[in-house]
Amino acid sequence: MHWGTALLFALVSSLAQAAELRDLRVWESPESTRVVFDMNGAARASVFTLANPDRVVVDLDGLDGASIKRAAAAAPKGLVRQIRSAPREGGIRVVLDVTGAVSTRKLDLTPNDEYGHRVIVDLARDAAALSDADAGDAPAVRSPAPAGQIASAPLPGTTRLQDKPIVIAVDAGHGGEDPGARGTSGLLEKSVSLSIARKLALLINTQPNMRAVLTRDGDYYVGLRQRVEIARKHQADMFVSIHCNAFTRRDMQGTAVYVLSDRGVTSEQARWLANKENAADLVGGVELHGKDNDLAAVLIDLSQSATMEASFDVGSRILRAMGQINSLQKQDVQQAAFVVLKAPDIPSVLVETAFITNPREEKLLADDDYQGKLAASILSGVKGYFQAYRPKQQMVEAAPRLTKVSAASASGARNRPLADD
Numbered sequence: 001m002h003w004g005t006a007l008l009f010a011l012v013s014s015l016a017q018a019a020e021l022r023d024l025r026v027w028e029s030p031e032s033t034r035v036v037f038d039m040n041g042a043a044r045a046s047v048f049t050l051a052n053p054d055r056v057v058v059d060l061d062g063l064d065g066a067s068i069k070r071a072a073a074a075a076p077k078g079l080v081r082q083i084r085s086a087p088r089e090g091g092i093r094v095v096l097d098v099t100g101a102v103s104t105r106k107l108d109l110t111p112n113d114e115y116g117h118r119v120i121v122d123l124a125r126d127a128a129a130l131s132d133a134d135a136g137d138a139p140a141v142r143s144p145a146p147a148g149q150i151a152s153a154p155l156p157g158t159t160r161l162q163d164k165p166i167v168i169a170v171d172a173g174h175g176g177e178d179p180g181a182r183g184t185s186g187l188l189e190k191s192v193s194l195s196i197a198r199k200l201a202l203l204i205n206t207q208p209n210m211r212a213v214l215t216r217d218g219d220y221y222v223g224l225r226q227r228v229e230i231a232r233k234h235q236a237d238m239f240v241s242i243h244c245n246a247f248t249r250r251d252m253q254g255t256a257v258y259v260l261s262d263r264g265v266t267s268e269q270a271r272w273l274a275n276k277e278n279a280a281d282l283v284g285g286v287e288l289h290g291k292d293n294d295l296a297a298v299l300i301d302l303s304q305s306a307t308m309e310a311s312f313d314v315g316s317r318i319l320r321a322m323g324q325i326n327s328l329q330k331q332d333v334q335q336a337a338f339v340v341l342k343a344p345d346i347p348s349v350l351v352e353t354a355f356i357t358n359p360r361e362e363k364l365l366a367d368d369d370y371q372g373k374l375a376a377s378i379l380s381g382v383k384g385y386f387q388a389y390r391p392k393q394q395m396v397e398a399a400p401r402l403t404k405v406s407a408a409s410a411s412g413a414r415n416r417p418l419a420d421d
């Protein structure tokens with residue numbers, strides 16, 4: 001046979017072959033458990049639940065039955081006690097033995113930069129946890145307001161300020177399915193951002209009358225809009241998102257701080273970066289409905305200008321403080337359309353701490369002490385803002401008290417029929 005013909009024949013027969021299951025991963029978050037099926041081609045997935053014992057059955061049609069061995073390595077986690085699998089007519093059946101009755105949600109995701117075809121099955125005890133719009137509670141590390149302040153009668157005009165500690169939503173970028181950017185030595189942005197976020201949250205909680213809320217406190221993905229919802233639910237006074245920058249050129253370096261812009265961007269590079277960060281939802285496995293986009297746009301128009309001024313102010317304070325410990329990629333606060341900054345009423349900034357793709361900065365980002373310095377300089381910018389804009393009594397010394405609150409302070413049960421496809 002002619003080589004060309006043989007090649008063509010091989011190509012055609014490989015196209016006719018069923019797709020393979022490549023990997024099966026399980027991620028655990030405080031509210032739900034996510035099971036991800038990685039495939040090198042599209043498959044038709046159906047999901048249903050069975051009781052006695054409780055289990056979730058995932059049928060993947062159009063997959064090569066032999067690739068079932070890939071499912072064997074997956075470790076059960078969270079609501080999943082055990083994973084069993086077997087080839088079936090035209091595909092694969094995976095049975096997830098679960099710890100009790102669960103609701104399910106299935107997402108079919110098309111390939112992106114990070115992954116090929118994926119089927120995601122989310123499991124939760126409370127069906128509400130599976131709805132993007134109805135964001136779950138955040139894993140919060142709380143330091144409650146001193147008891148005396150809660151009881152005292154508020155002064156006119158200072159009601160909210162006196163009664164409530166300053167709440168900072170600290171958002172560790174990426175997580176779980178979405179690793180974010182990757183350093184040349186293999187360091188992942190999702191791990192660095194979480195580590196810095198945790199350090200920042202602890203520092204915040206040692207401040208008098210300040211409290212941190214982490215939008216995630218583990219290796220799992222939280223949707224971009226859900227991060228904003230968590231901040232709003234906790235009545236956050238500020239939202240700080242922590243990331244590492246990345247670029248194809250390894251010599252790119254320095255810190256940059258961003259605030260939202262819907263109308264223009266500071267530079268082409270800012271646009272590129274925002275597109276990259278916004279793609280997190282595609283990688284992290286969030287179904288994009290784009291439903292209340294119009295409403296969001298109106299809200300942004302109504303109240304964004306005051307919030308923007310505050311965002312710029314705190315952004316430049318953070319930038320100046322970080323300039324003490326790292327070079328700055330940009331001397332001014334930059335603007336781009338980051339989804340995670342779209343809370344119309346909460347001053348929000350996104351900090352690109354350093355370039356994970358720059359070997360020297362990657363080493364710094366991996367360093368525990370340096371992470372602490374980054375967190376401390378972010379805090380100093382945040383504090384500077386509140387010292388300038390909040391009444392003096394807000395910042396008085398008070399003995400900080402740290403209380404770890406269980407993340408599973410779940411809401412009331414709202415029963416919705418099981419999604420069974």
Ligand SMILES: [Zn+2]
Pocket residue numbers: 173174180181189243244277
């Ligand atoms: Zn990022």
